[in-house]
Amino acid sequence: xxxxxxxxxxxxxxxxxxxxxxxxxxxxxxxxxxxxxxxxxxxxxxxxxxxxxxxxxxxxxxxxxxxxxxxxxxxxxxxxxxxxxxxxxxxxxxxxxxxxxxxxxxxxxxxxxxxxxxxxxxxxxxxxxxxxxxxxxxxxxxxxxxxxxxxxxxxxxxxxxxxxxxxxxxxxxxxxxxxxxxxxxxxxxxxxxxxxxxxxxxxxxxxxxxxxxxxxxxxxxxxxxxxxxxxxxxxxxxxxxxxxxxxxxxxxxxxxxxxxxxxxxxxxxxxxxxxxxxxxxxxxxxxxxxxxxxxxxxxxxxxxxxxxxxxxxxxxxxxxxxxxxxxxxxxxxxxxxxxxxxxxxxxxxxxxxxxxxxxxxxxxxxxxxxxxxxxxxxxxxxxxxxxxxxxxxxxxxxxxxxxxxxxxxxxxxxxxxxxxxxxxxxxxxxxxxxxxxxxxxxxxxxxxxxxxxxxxxxxxxxxxxxxxxxxxxxxxxxxxxxxxxxxxx
RNA sequence: GCCGCCCUAGCUCAGUUGGUUAGAGCGCCAGAUUGUGGCUCUGGAGGUCUCCCGUUCGAUCCGGGAGGGCGGUACCA
Numbered sequence: 001x002x003x004x005x006x007x008x009x010x011x012x013x014x015x016x017x018x019x020x021x022x023x024x025x026x027x028x029x030x031x032x033x034x035x036x037x038x039x040x041x042x043x044x045x046x047x048x049x050x051x052x053x054x055x056x057x058x059x060x061x062x063x064x065x066x067x068x069x070x071x072x073x074x075x076x077x078x079x080x081x082x083x084x085x086x087x088x089x090x091x092x093x094x095x096x097x098x099x100x101x102x103x104x105x106x107x108x109x110x111x112x113x114x115x116x117x118x119x120x121x122x123x124x125x126x127x128x129x130x131x132x133x134x135x136x137x138x139x140x141x142x143x144x145x146x147x148x149x150x151x152x153x154x155x156x157x158x159x160x161x162x163x164x165x166x167x168x169x170x171x172x173x174x175x176x177x178x179x180x181x182x183x184x185x186x187x188x189x190x191x192x193x194x195x196x197x198x199x200x201x202x203x204x205x206x207x208x209x210x211x212x213x214x215x216x217x218x219x220x221x222x223x224x225x226x227x228x229x230x231x232x233x234x235x236x237x238x239x240x241x242x243x244x245x246x247x248x249x250x251x252x253x254x255x256x257x258x259x260x261x262x263x264x265x266x267x268x269x270x271x272x273x274x275x276x277x278x279x280x281x282x283x284x285x286x287x288x289x290x291x292x293x294x295x296x297x298x299x300x301x302x303x304x305x306x307x308x309x310x311x312x313x314x315x316x317x318x319x320x321x322x323x324x325x326x327x328x329x330x331x332x333x334x335x336x337x338x339x340x341x342x343x344x345x346x347x348x349x350x351x352x353x354x355x356x357x358x359x360x361x362x363x364x365x366x367x368x369x370x371x372x373x374x375x376x377x378x379x380x381x382x383x384x385x386x387x388x389x390x391x392x393x394x395x396x397x398x399x400x401x402x403x404x405x406x407x408x409x410x411x412x413x414x415x416x417x418x419x420x421x422x423x424x425x426x427x428x429x430x431x432x433x434x435x436x437x438x439x440x441x442x443x444x445x446x447x448x449x450x451x452x453x454x455x456x457x458x459x460x461x462x463x464x465x466x467x468x469x470x471x472x473x474x475x476x477x478x479x480x481x482x483x484x485x486x487x488x489x
Numbered sequence: 490g491c492c493g494c495c496c497u498a499g500c501u502c503a504g505u506u507g508g509u510u511a512g513a514g515c516g517c518c519a520g521a522u523u524g525u526g527g528c529u530c531u532g533g534a535g536g537u538c539u540c541c542c543g544u545u546c547g548a549u550c551c552g553g554g555a556g557g558g559c560g561g562u563a564c565c566a
Contacts, residue, residue: 086566089566118565218561298565380525413524414525418525420526421526428526433524434524449525449526453528454527462528
């Protein structure tokens with residue numbers, strides 16, 4: 001007989017296990033944000049994890065394999081289905097499918113896992129939870145403003161302190177107008193300009209100047225081809241991106257100087273002015289939302305206003321290195337998504353953020369929403385023949401709303417105490433022969449013991465003292481446990 | 490995708506100029522303590538030295554390839 005081939009216990013790369021601590025933190029974020037979104041009149045919606053691949057906008061080549069980027073499989077009727085890569089594409093499908101019967105404009109929020117089949121990196125996974133809110137069927141700039149205000153309020157409700165995040169607003173139409181004025185007509189060249197501008201925060205104006213022109217050689221020796229603008233056009237783009245200082249109306253005035261005159265630029269400016277006015281009415285000041293001309297976001301997707309939520313938190317990692325979290329979410333107006341299905345253009349705008357990313361940002365900022373996950377009261381399984389009594393005790397505690405469990409392993413008492421300690425249990429209940437005979441229970445306050453343990457040096461003394469331990473009448477058990485719980489609340 | 494660096498126990502890492510039984514700290518399990526968490530001491534489990542091919546009498550070590558990780562860059566709905 002040869003050794004059986006055993007599978008290696010490991011998770012696929014880009015997929016992570018998340019334990020109680022993470023889950024509690026994320027659940028709190030979602031609860032807080034959902035409450036805000038519902039207060040704004042957005043209804044929850046849940047759609048399935050799979051969509052037909054064509055509904056996601058993924059074109060399937062004749063090869064029996066869909067485009068990269070998504071996880072796809074073929075149904076038994078040969079149709080390609082794929083796991084959703086965001087929550088916007090399923091919304092577009094849902095809206096198109098139910099358009100006739102939906103109240104319009106349709107306002108909904110959604111959260112859940114999304115999947116991307118691409119190379120994972122630090123803080124970048126192939127499965128992660130997104131939270132998304134959209135208004136479908138309103139072309140008014142006020143719809144964008146409301147999404148922005150709601151995003152700002154949502155992030156704050158999730159636990160981000162005021163001033164630690166700012167929403168940056170821009171409008172695609174401004175850049176389009178600018179490029180038209182600069183004589184950029186070629187689509188490939190337009191994309192190259194957008195990509196260059198998107199890198200402003202990382203490379204600075206000099207790096208972007210190179211990318212707008214001939215190209216840039218980075219430290220690793222790789223060369224990135226530039227957009228091929230002439231010097232005058234490049235400077236004009238840079239001047240545009242530099243206009244984002246001061247208040248919103250100041251910025252708008254400056255932008256008018258740079259892009260004003262072109263039809264598309266003027267339209268973009270008018271939208272931003274309307275958004276600014278609505279934001280002011282909504283009570284969102286420049287501390288929470290600014291106009292930032294260098295924001296680009298997804299390339300071919302957005303048609304008008306775009307926004308990005310940037311974290312301003314300054315934090316350091318375990319090694320003391322400063323970390324920049326940067327963007328935690330973004331969104332914008334996409335007026336062509338539903339039209340893919342129905343043929344008729346439907347204006348829509350939305351915002352989405354990564355829930356785990358926000359949670360880890362909050363943690364790094366010392367805003368841990370779930371610092372420790374407490375374990376249950378542990379009923380020590382002292383005498384194997386009295387298990388029924390122990391379950392009765394656990395039931396009594398549970399009935400009083402106290403998380404409790406009977407130790408179900410086979411180990412001795414020492415290991416059971418260690419188990420309770422490791423679970424961060426507030427207390428252990430010990431019922432042995434003595435207690436059974438006397439109709440009492442022994443309760444050990446583990447929190448108190450944790451506090452005292454650091455000062456004890458001698459094990460015999462530690463055991464002798466039995467800190468926080470009391471033997472009381474069985475009828476007083478729940479009250480005594482309550483007292484221990486309340487002391488730490 | 491492209492460029493560079495890295496891969497030895499669950500974790501962090503030593504080490505072997507290519508030679509027979511590969512180590513430490515932490516963690517884990519058990520005992521000292523037959524009804525008590527921490528400390529201390531003692532003992533134990535745990536490794537195809539990432540995988541495959543080649544060179545060699547002999548490879549964890551040298552060469553090639555693959556996989557995985559890290560950093561940069563590109564892309565990102």
